[in-house]
Amino acid sequence: MIFSMSMSFDWIPSPLTSVSSPHSSKLAGRLWLEANLPLSTEETADLIEKGLLTRVPALESNWWGRRCRRCGNTTERLIVPWPCGCGQTCHYCRSCIEMGRISSCTSFLLWTGADPDWHQHVDACAWTGQLTPFQQQGADRIVDTVENQGRLLVWAVCGAGKTEMLFPGLERALALGRRICLATPRSDVVRELKPRLQQAFPHVDIAALYGGSDDVDDGAQFIIATTHQLLKYARAFDMMIIDEVDAFPYHSDPKLHFAAARSLKRHASLIYLTATPRFSLKASSYLKKLPTVFVPERYHGHPLPVPRFLAAFDTKASFPKNQLPKTFNDWLHQKKNEKRRVIVFVPTIKMAETLAAILDGAVYVHSEDAERKEKVQQFRDKEISLLITTTILERGVTFPSIDVAVIDAGHLVFDEAALVQIAGRAGRSAADPYGDVVFFHSGKSSAMVRAREAIQDMNRRARKEKR
Amino acid sequence: MHCLWCDEEQVPEVVWTTVLAPRKEKVVCEACASQFSVLQGSQCPRCARPMEKAEICSDCIRWQEQSAALKRNVSVYEYNNWMKDVIAKWKYRGDYVLVGLFKDQIVSSFTHAFPSKEAFLVPIPLSEERLAERGFNQALAIAECLDLPIEQALSRINSEKQSKKTRADRMRSTNPFQVILPIKQPVILVDDIYTTGRTLQFAAEALVREGCPRVEAFTLVRG
Numbered sequence: 001m002i003f004s005m006s007m008s009f010d011w012i013p014s015p016l017t018s019v020s021s022p023h024s025s026k027l028a029g030r031l032w033l034e035a036n037l038p039l040s041t042e043e044t045a046d047l048i049e050k051g052l053l054t055r056v057p058a059l060e061s062n063w064w065g066r067r068c069r070r071c072g073n074t075t076e077r078l079i080v081p082w083p084c085g086c087g088q089t090c091h092y093c094r095s096c097i098e099m100g101r102i103s104s105c106t107s108f109l110l111w112t113g114a115d116p117d118w119h120q121h122v123d124a125c126a127w128t129g130q131l132t133p134f135q136q137q138g139a140d141r142i143v144d145t146v147e148n149q150g151r152l153l154v155w156a157v158c159g160a161g162k163t164e165m166l167f168p169g170l171e172r173a174l175a176l177g178r179r180i181c182l183a184t185p186r187s188d189v190v191r192e193l194k195p196r197l198q199q200a201f202p203h204v205d206i207a208a209l210y211g212g213s214d215d216v217d218d219g220a221q222f223i224i225a226t227t228h229q230l231l232k233y234a235r236a237f238d239m240m241i242i243d244e245v246d247a248f249p250y251h252s253d254p255k256l257h258f259a260a261a262r263s264l265k266r267h268a269s270l271i272y273l274t275a276t277p278r279f280s281l282k283a284s285s286y287l288k289k290l291p292t293v294f295v296p297e298r299y300h301g302h303p304l305p306v307p308r309f310l311a312a313f314d315t316k317a318s319f320p321k322n323q324l325p326k327t328f329n330d331w332l333h334q335k336k337n338e339k340r341r342v343i344v345f346v347p348t349i350k351m352a353e354t355l356a357a358i359l360d361g362a363v364y365v366h367s368e369d370a371e372r373k374e375k376v377q378q379f380r381d382k383e384i385s386l387l388i389t390t391t392i393l394e395r396g397v398t399f400p401s402i403d404v405a406v407i408d409a410g411h412l413v414f415d416e417a418a419l420v421q422i423a424g425r426a427g428r429s430a431a432d433p434y435g436d437v438v439f440f441h442s443g444k445s446s447a448m449v450r451a452r453e454a455i456q457d458m459n460r461r462a463r464k465e466k467r
Numbered sequence: 468m469h470c471l472w473c474d475e476e477q478v479p480e481v482v483w484t485t486v487l488a489p490r491k492e493k494v495v496c497e498a499c500a501s502q503f504s505v506l507q508g509s510q511c512p513r514c515a516r517p518m519e520k521a522e523i524c525s526d527c528i529r530w531q532e533q534s535a536a537l538k539r540n541v542s543v544y545e546y547n548n549w550m551k552d553v554i555a556k557w558k559y560r561g562d563y564v565l566v567g568l569f570k571d572q573i574v575s576s577f578t579h580a581f582p583s584k585e586a587f588l589v590p591i592p593l594s595e596e597r598l599a600e601r602g603f604n605q606a607l608a609i610a611e612c613l614d615l616p617i618e619q620a621l622s623r624i625n626s627e628k629q630s631k632k633t634r635a636d637r638m639r640s641t642n643p644f645q646v647i648l649p650i651k652q653p654v655i656l657v658d659d660i661y662t663t664g665r666t667l668q669f670a671a672e673a674l675v676r677e678g679c680p681r682v683e684a685f686t687l688v689r690g
Contacts, residue, residue: 077469082563085602094562101561101602 009262011060011069012234016051016112025116025219027053029179029236029263031070032109033100044109052113058106059093068093068102070231072258095255096231110234118221120177125167127200134297134462135165141293142169142271146176146239151270153285156295157304157458158275158395158424163193165295166241167200169271170222174204178238180222181263185250187211187226189243189396194224230259238268244395245272245281246417275395275424276417276454297462302433304455305426307406307419309448312440315408319354328407328440340436341385341402343393345422347411352388355407364388394421401432409439409448419451470496471567472553494567502549505572506542506689514664515542515689530664536671537682540661541580542689543572550688558605558659566608569687573612577685586683587618587650591658591670594623594643609687610657620648621670634663642669649677655685662690 026038032053037044047053059079060067067074073095082103084090090104131139138154145152146169156162166182173180182197184190187210194208207220209229217223227242227250242250242260250256264270272281284290298304312325324332335342346352352364363384365375372392379387380399387393391413404426406414414422419439426435439448469476471494479490493500509521516524523531530537544550557565590606598604610617621644632640656670661684671682 078474080564083603085599092561092563094564097556097560097562103602 007072007258007261009234011056012262013054013056013110013112015114016054018114019050019052020114020116021047021052023047023052024111024113025118025221026217027219028111028113028116029233030111030217031058031232031234033058033102033106034109035100037109047113048109050113052111053109054112055107056110057104058102058108059091059104061104066091066104068096069108070099070102070259071096071255072262073255099231116219118177118179119174121171121174121201121204123171124174124201124204125171126202127164127167129164131164132161132297132299132301134295134465135161135299138165138293138295139168141291142166143172145169145269145271145291146173146178149238149267149269151272151290153272153277153281153290153292154274154295155277155285155292156273156275157298158421159298159300159304159398159428160275160295161299162243162273162295163196164299166273169239170197170201173239173269174201174221176238179236180239180241181230181233181237182222182224182241182243183227183230183260184224184243185227185247185256186244186396187213190224190226192396193243197222197224227256227260230256230263233259233263235265236263238265239271240264240268241271241273243273246274246276246278247395251278276420278417294458294461296458296465298428298433300430300433302427303459303462305404305423305435305437306455306459307423307437307439307448307452309409309439309441309444309452311442312407313442315440315442319351319358322358324355324358325407325440328405331405331438331440335403335436339385341379341382341399342387343379343399343402343404343425344386344388345394345404345406345414346388346390347408347413349390351407352390355388359386359388362386362388365393366390367392391418391422393425394418395424397425398428399425400429401435402426403436404438406439409441410443410445414445414447416447416450416454419447420454423451423455468492468494470494470499471565472496472499494570502547503553503568503572504545504547504550505576506545510689512539514540514661515686517545517689526664530668534668534672536675537656537664537668537684540664540667540684540686540689541576542661542686543569543576544688546660546688546690554659554688558601561601561603563603563608566605566612569609570612573609573687577613581655581683581685584615586615586653586655587620588613588615588685589618589620589650589654589656589670589674591656591666592619592621592623592644605659606657609659609685615655618648618650618654620646620650620654621673622647638663638665640665642673644670644673646673646677650674650679652679653681653683654679655683658684658686660688660690661686 058069066079073093078094079091081089081091084103086105092101092103190208190210198206204222205220206222207215207217209225285292310327312327315325318325349366356362356364363375365372378384423437426437427433475496477496510517511524513527556562588610590610593604624643656667667684674682
């Protein structure tokens with residue numbers, strides 16, 4: 001029930017005139033600050049006079065307090081008074097100030113001309129591959145959701161082939177002349193998806209937006225963006241897909257939920273994609289409030305690798321002595337002999353450093369690593385056979401034929417979702433669909449147990465539905 | 468209390484003295500506070516540039532040949548990468564309340580350097596255009612932390628940004644300041660950053676020409 005927080009967007013005006021303008025596709029659906037408008041002062045004044053652009057206060061004042069209409073922030077300590085340049089004592093929002101200061105006297109300019117006419121693409125999809133029966137089932141439900149402007153949770157296991165599953169639904173939406181947004185919390189996912197989708201939809205104007213991206217939105221019909229980019233949109237999209245909806249930072253940031261809800265048109269289809277929905281989504285799914293389709297099998301038809309638990313009670317003691325926990329050491333040797341490539345997940349950056357030092361300068365990556373992209377590519381190109389990482393590589397990345405180890409799997413950072421995602425890194429290629437996944441632990445946590453159960457559950461579901 | 472910079476909640480440690488006297492709440496958390504680098508050790512006595520020995524630096528020797536209007540500059544912080552981010556958010560993004568990050572340190576550095584209270588504070592003005600864009604003058608915000616009388620004695624004519632210019636460009640530019648209110652008493656100019664000293668020298672020259680007996684400067688950061 002991710003959007004059920006009381007959010008009212010009645011302040012967004014409906015079209016005031018049926019007059020259109022060549023600017024409509026570029027200007028509609030955005031929260032413009034006057035300084036950012038891609039227009040000259042005269043053009044702006046002209047559009048305001050004709051009623052095509054309308055001023056709306058950016059910060060609202062209610063009996064219970066103030067709210068920033070861009071980021072939805074209502075926290076009192078983050079909406080502070082100041083001696084504003086306008087001569088009054090205004091309040092401004094500190095929460096989204098990086099995007100330009102919003103003060104009590106600031107207005108948005110919103111498009112109130114005719115809605116832009118988005119192109120109706122006939123047979124937009126150039127992809128010719130074949131979907132598996134499970135993927136087809138998911139794809140059909142997505143097409144239905146597009147047609148009846150509903151909501152849908154696509155609960156698809158890691159490696160189910162979610163992107164391909166979207167193609168029929170996207171094609172349908174484009175045929176209906178809809179505007180589409182595929183949003184995800186992670187910018188690496190945006191970068192990865194753009195070329196794939198552009199290839200599948202070669203004649204559609206697609207813009208990939210993230211902090212520091214080269215693309216800008218000049219009125220593209222199809223937008224792939226980080227969820228942060230949605231802070232600029234209002235009533236813009238007829239179809240929104242939120243990929244990896246349970247991932248950081250989206251799941252824990254109310255600003256982004258607010259922005260996503262505002263970016264949707266009044267009648268729109270909303271599709272959540274994830275392998276590991278969090279509690280609130282699961283609950284609405286079980287309560288039948290959120291229509292759900294399961295895709296319990298990978299695209300290659302083999303079951304998910306089920307993690308093994310190996311006790312390593314010497315974990316804490318051995319690292320300071322520059323030693324590896326014994327069970328892990330044995331496992332690593334075995335992998336070396338079998339010439340398997342290995343990815344090792346550790347809970348902290350510090351442990352990644354220590355482990356890399358013990359393993360004689362093994363390569364490790366973490367979120368603040370400037371060479372992260374290069375190192376991941378090296379591993380993908382098989383230039384290195386062992387990669388140590390924090391949870392940043394838990395999702396969105398595919399390496400063919402690898403085995404997976406988690407050190408100190410009982411650590412708090414490894415929650416159920418993270419562990420399911422980590423286990424989902426193994427056995428992703430059709431040529432090598434099996435992989436060894438081991439959770440090394442010093443006392444198993446309930447997250448570990450639940451993660452294993454969730455994986456077994458999906459495998460069982462796949463077996464059952466196949467029959 | 469949440470940290471003014473990172474917004475993390477700070478949970479004060481409870482010790483025996485807490486029972487007797489409530490502790491003063493800190494504006495900034497310890498992790499953030501440790502990133503600020505207060506200027507210490509030997510520096511040029513005229514412009515506060517960090518030096519191996521406390522002697523007049525080569526830039527100031529050149530200044531003395533050209534113009535002796537500005538007697539001395541005192542700065543609070545070193546210009547490190549952290550400070551760059553803080554200044555960017557405060558001044559360019561316009562997060563006005565961030566002046567609270569510096570307030571205590573501004574007061575203590577200022578009282579240490581200028582023990583006498585016989586002076587007027589004159590903040591370096593922004594051009595009207597720039598003021599409209601930012602909504603506030605950062606130099607005035609610094610001056611307002613101190614309890615000396617503030618006189619907005621200057622106005623600025625041109626509007627080019629100093630930070631977008633090279634050193635040679637800066638040195639060649641003409642004096643952008645006009646005195647709108649002559650002051651016949653000592654003045655302490657206030658600004659956010661001392662880089663080449665060009666801006667402050669111009670302001671000092673303008674004030675001295677209108678009869679100000681002594682001009683010094685107080686800046687937040689030594690660039």
